[in-house]
Amino acid sequence: MKDHELQDWIDGSFNGVATDAELELLEERLLHDEVARKHYLNEANLHASLRRRFSAGEARLSLLLDPPNVGRLSFSRRKVVVGLAVAASVALIASFFDRYVAKSPPTAVIAHVIGAYDEDGATYEAGDTVSPGVFKISRGVARLDFSSGARVSVEGPAQVEVIDEMKVILNQGVVTATIPEPAVGFIIDTPTAHVVDLGTSFGVSVDTAGLTDVYVFDGEVEVSSRDGRKAGAVGKLLREGEAVRTDGKSTPIDTLAYDVSPFEATWPVNSGVLQTTGSMRFVTPGPNFHPGNYVDNKHIVVFPERRGFIPAEPTHVDMVDPGRYERRRNEELPVLLPEQRLTSYLLQLNAFPEGEKPNRRRSVRGQITFAKPIVGVVMANRLLKKSEEVFGIPGVEYPGARMIEPRPEGDQGRGFDSVILAADRRTLLIELQENPGNLDQFRVLVEAE
Amino acid sequence: MWRVYNPMFDQVPDSSRYEEFVSLYVRHEPAVFSFVLSMVRNTADAEDVVQRASITMWRCFDQYESGTNFRNWAFQVAKNMALNHLTKQRRDRHVFGEKLIELLAVQAEEEADHLDARRRALDSCLEKLPEEEHVMVAGCYAEGSSIRSFAEEAGESANKIYKRLNRVRRQLHRCIERQLGLEEAIG
Numbered sequence: 001m002k003d004h005e006l007q008d009w010i011d012g013s014f015n016g017v018a019t020d021a022e023l024e025l026l027e028e029r030l031l032h033d034e035v036a037r038k039h040y041l042n043e044a045n046l047h048a049s050l051r052r053r054f055s056a057g058e059a060r061l062s063l064l065l066d067p068p069n070v071g072r073l074s075f076s077r078r079k080v081v082v083g084l085a086v087a088a089s090v091a092l093i094a095s096f097f098d099r100y101v102a103k104s105p106p107t108a109v110i111a112h113v114i115g116a117y118d119e120d121g122a123t124y125e126a127g128d129t130v131s132p133g134v135f136k137i138s139r140g141v142a143r144l145d146f147s148s149g150a151r152v153s154v155e156g157p158a159q160v161e162v163i164d165e166m167k168v169i170l171n172q173g174v175v176t177a178t179i180p181e182p183a184v185g186f187i188i189d190t191p192t193a194h195v196v197d198l199g200t201s202f203g204v205s206v207d208t209a210g211l212t213d214v215y216v217f218d219g220e221v222e223v224s225s226r227d228g229r230k231a232g233a234v235g236k237l238l239r240e241g242e243a244v245r246t247d248g249k250s251t252p253i254d255t256l257a258y259d260v261s262p263f264e265a266t267w268p269v270n271s272g273v274l275q276t277t278g279s280m281r282f283v284t285p286g287p288n289f290h291p292g293n294y295v296d297n298k299h300i301v302v303f304p305e306r307r308g309f310i311p312a313e314p315t316h317v318d319m320v321d322p323g324r325y326e327r328r329r330n331e332e333l334p335v336l337l338p339e340q341r342l343t344s345y346l347l348q349l350n351a352f353p354e355g356e357k358p359n360r361r362r363s364v365r366g367q368i369t370f371a372k373p374i375v376g377v378v379m380a381n382r383l384l385k386k387s388e389e390v391f392g393i394p395g396v397e398y399p400g401a402r403m404i405e406p407r408p409e410g411d412q413g414r415g416f417d418s419v420i421l422a423a424d425r426r427t428l429l430i431e432l433q434e435n436p437g438n439l440d441q442f443r444v445l446v447e448a449e
Numbered sequence: 450m451w452r453v454y455n456p457m458f459d460q461v462p463d464s465s466r467y468e469e470f471v472s473l474y475v476r477h478e479p480a481v482f483s484f485v486l487s488m489v490r491n492t493a494d495a496e497d498v499v500q501r502a503s504i505t506m507w508r509c510f511d512q513y514e515s516g517t518n519f520r521n522w523a524f525q526v527a528k529n530m531a532l533n534h535l536t537k538q539r540r541d542r543h544v545f546g547e548k549l550i551e552l553l554a555v556q557a558e559e560e561a562d563h564l565d566a567r568r569r570a571l572d573s574c575l576e577k578l579p580e581e582e583h584v585m586v587a588g589c590y591a592e593g594s595s596i597r598s599f600a601e602e603a604g605e606s607a608n609k610i611y612k613r614l615n616r617v618r619r620q621l622h623r624c625i626e627r628q629l630g631l632e633e634a635i636g
Contacts, residue, residue: 030549
């Protein structure tokens with residue numbers, strides 16, 4: 001019965017209802033019982049995680065938005081400290097150093113990491129170089145940018161043998177590859193399959209038994225099974241929205257239902273999104289997917305739009321600087337000159353009514369961190385429409401009226417949308433009010449990778 | 450007048466030390482917050498302590514050696530900040546003594562990777578919660594709200610919400626442990 005007691009004390013202590021006597025008993029127990037301490041730390045961790053998950057936590061970001069000045073000369077000019085925050089930025093500089101200063105370019109560089117550890121439990125850092133050989137990752141995600149231009153995000157546990165800048169062998173694990181024009185022909189071999197890229201984005205997973213799944217997000221790949229290849233059979237051509245599975249023996253290769261959930265961790269990293277937390281979901285592309293027909297009223301969903309694209313004309317946006325989004329008059333709108341390659345993402349909360357409480361209103365919060373700096377955010381309906389013509393996915397029918405409603409100055413009321421650009425210029429903190437029947441959308445323009 | 454923004458002009462190289470700090474801080478802040486909460490036990494107090502600790506970390510960032518374990522360094526700063534906070538509170542109510550804080554600090558460092566993994570597993574576990582429970586958890590943990598305020602809004606007794614919330618947390622622990630492939634006994 002002791003442990004019920006312990007649990008009650010812990011619950012009471014974190015919820016502020018424990019008496020002093022109970023706190024003393026809890027302290028006594030924790031002092032002498034290591035297992036109880038471990039359990040207590042797990043409980044503290046859950047409380048802390050839930051708090052982080054459901055509170056926008058603006059206080060903790062004040063440091064990022066407004067670095068304290070005290071005692072540091074380097075802050076005498078505040079402009080100096082526009083500050084790129086976020087994991088990896090520092091090491092990114094190192095990776096550029098390696099890329100441009102080192103004599104022979106490495107086969108690949110780790111461009112981004114998200115809690116990536118090697119088999120000994122040491123962390124991988126962005127900027128680490130990868131030479132031909134076995135690359136093992138026990139957990140987390142690391143994105144390898146090959147000198148050929150190929151980008152391969154690996155999710156642990158995985159074992160990848162890097163052969164050269166055009167070929168890897170995936171022995172186990174999940175990868176997502178994005179292959180630009182110069183790297184067409186990039187090969188991913190597995191114990192049971194041979195996958196040749198024909199200019200595309202695709203995902204490959206290999207389980208412990210060597211069973212290989214291949215999904216094509218965009219473009220085309222050619223897949224052959226191990227035995228089929230030995231027998232000289234022609235590979236199977238796979239197009240966007242198609243998937244296959246092979247155990248190495250089966251010919252022809254089995255077709256799979258298109259379910260891209262295995263790639264939810266690696267695909268965003270490949271697409272320039274380092275992290276999403278809270279109720280934020282990055283949409284993995286599929287056949288005929290677009291903002292108009294994607295159904296999800298619980299998450300802020302993120303749709304990748306046009307990539308690496310220089311607009312022909314100046315682009316008006318609503319927000320460029322760190323801080324909270326506020327509505328501006330037309331003449332105050334910032335404008336981006338058409339000189340920079342940009343990648344566009346559309347963020348959406350579609351509060352369609354459903355279930356037992358169709359009129360419920362609640363707020364949906366989330367945080368998203370991009371790999372490159374955000375150069376502009378487009379909020380107003382009119383500007384959204386205009387920017388759609390440039391950055392929208394061609395052929396997609398975008399919806400009509402959309403509404404992000406920031407709190408007007410001086411208004412203390414609840415129920416407004418809040419979008420904050422952090423000082424790192426890569427992170428957005430978003431809280432949207434669900435208003436049944438309304439569609440919240442806005443567009444984020446990010447420096448192209 | 451239109452304002453033209455060009456990120457190339459707004460960034461100069463000597464911001465790199467701040468970048469390094471923010472990069473490390475953002476990555477490890479959840480662990481620091483969790484550690485501080487284990488010492489002070491109240492989310493608002495923990496947020497306050499972490500906020501003050503972060504400023505100290507930045508001021509003392511010269512003492513941090515690049516490449517060493519930032520998390521452990523940050524834990525030290527946060528621990529001292531929390532001890533200060535507890536000393537002030539001790540006049541009014543019972544708070545954990547220094548001996549337990551030291552034990553928690555040692556163990557929090559040892560368990561830090563495991564606790565990180567548990568945090569990461571939480572997201573998918575939350576998604577599996579039924580809508581009603583999800584709303585309750587969100588309502589109770591939102592900024593500025595409490596079990597009491599959520600209970601009032603929902604027209605339930607605080608005691609009932611308290612019990613339901615404790616039950617949901619048990620479920621979340623079990624789900625996290627399943628995700629991590631652990632078979633830990635929970636009392």
